[in-house]
Amino acid sequence: MAPILDIKHLRKSYGPVDILKDINVSIEPGDFLVLVGPSGCGKSTLLNCIAGLEPITGGQLQIAGQDMTHVSPKDRNIAMVFQSYALYPTMTVAKNITFGMKVRGVDQANQQAKLKEVAELLQIDHLLNRKPGQLSGGQRQRVAMGRALVREPALFLFDEPLSNLDAKLRVEMRTEIKKLHQTLNASIVYVTHDQIEAMTLATKIVVMKGGVIQQIGTPAEIYNQPANLFVADFMGSPAMNLIPAKVARDGGSHRIEITRPGEAPLVLSDPRPLDLPGDVIMGLRPEDIAEAGFRAGAQVQQASCMVDMVEPAGADTYVVSSLGGRQVTARLHAETSARAGQPLDLAFDLAKVSYFAPQTGERLN
Template identity: 80%
Template sequence: MAPILDIKNLHKSYGSVEILKDINVSIDPGDFLVLVGPSGCGKSTLLNCIAGLEPITGGTLSIGGRDMADVTPKDRDIAMVFQSYALYPTMTVAKNITFGMKVRGVDAATQDRKLQEVAQQLQIEPLLNRRPGQLSGGQRQRVAMGRALVRDPKLFLFDEPLSNLDAKLRVEMRSEIKKLHQNLGASMVYVTHDQIEAMTLATKIVVMKGGVIQQIGTPSEIYNTPANLFVADFMGSPAMNLIPAKTRKNGAGTILEITRADGAPLQLTDTRNQDLPNDVLLGLRPEDIAEAGFRAGASVQEAECLVEMVEPAGADTYVTSHLGGAQVTARLHAETSALAGKPLSLAFDLAKVSYFEPNSGMRLN
């Protein structure tokens, strides 16, 4: 199957300032690609290059097998949904949605049929005669999506479409977009700085930092096997625990020695025969540190830790401790007996551990 979007060795500079550096990514038809990273990492610039709103400085970019080098945005067979909605304030919702079709010379009957289809799909039928000024933020975003949907393009592009909405509405609209993707089987590229949005929507995630791709993978790959410290820290809420440790081999495997502020070092044994340097950063997600007795298995090891803070959060309780000079968060069940200032036996699941080289930040296992 030929990729619907294929980007090879793409560079983008403004004068002597390089914004995007050697970008290589492709997606198959029906994929939902999410570009995620902190502000200023280049994700919106990359989206604008795909849309043709920004010329590329080097490399190639093709959509549906066609090189986009000299193709204008209107001829790229794309539809874009912006953060700002970009609706015409003097037009009704119906006219906002059909305006693009009208400009392209689509006949009135087809315009009306497509309008009714998307209005039903997005549940905006009662709003068709209103103007944008009479709509809430969520309703405006639905109209902006409706305008993109009637295009039936090769590629949908979303530029942080939910960032202007309040938290509850953002969760609702996220579900709407996921449902749309499932129902349409459309190809989508979506920009966000919200890693929860990225994890829930994507079939493929591109994590960016400073104009460089840090990792490309499925949500599961990005979450469970981050390629470096940046991805480990950026993806996940709370972030992955990164604990300095010393390693040494013995007959049983690799001993991981972690300093404790309140006494003898904590020792864990990774029975897999890992070939590790003497100093590592040991990465464990908060959910992979449980209260002793609540997780069993050959890879689970228990150790006593001093609890510094207990944070109830509904279904979970987050407990923080200090190990190796780093703050460590464990995600425990709501009824935990953990008390601040008291020791608690914690179970570490070493089957889930990631090892990182402290200086380069690269993954070791």
């Protein structure tokens, strides 16, 4: 099956400044691709290049097998949902949704049929006679989505559509967008700086930094096998613990030594057949550090650590200790006995450890 979107060696520059550098990415029909990264990484610029709102400096862009590199936005068979909703304030909800169809010359009967179908799908059929000023932020976003849906495009583009909503409404709308994707099997490219949004919505994630793709993969691949230190630190909440360590061969295993303030180093043993240098950054997710007795496995090792801080968070409790000169977070059960200033036996799951090169940041295992 041909990709619905295929980008090859795309570059975007403003004068001498390179904004996007050799972007290569493709998605299959029905994929939900999320472009994620910090502000200024180039994700919105890439979305605008896909939409045709920004001319590209070099490379090629195909949509549904057709070369769209230099084609006008109106001829790309796309629909875009903006952060600002971009609704006409003097028009009713119904007219906002059908306006594009009217401009394209769709007959009145088809306009009304599509309006009814989309309004019921988005549960806004009771709002059709209202104007945008009479709607909540979530309702306005549904109207903006409805306007895109009636087009039945090859590709939907979403530019941070939830960033203007409060936290509770963001979660609700995220669920609605995921349901829509599953119902319609639509092909979507979605921009966000929120890595939780990226993890929950995407079938494929593109992590960007400084106009360069850092990693492309499924949410599970990005989370469990980050390609470098940037991805490891950016994806996940709380972020992956990144701990400097010394490595030495010890028979068939690796001896992992981590400094601790005012006490002997923490020593762990990794039996995996890895090729590691003498200095590494050891990456371990907070959920892979448990209270002793609450984690089992062949590669789970226990050690006593001094607790610096305890942060209750409802179903979880986060416990912070100092290891390798870094603040290391463990995600423990809510009823933990951990107390600040007291030692606590922790279990480290060495099977889940990622190792990174300190100089380049690249993944080593």
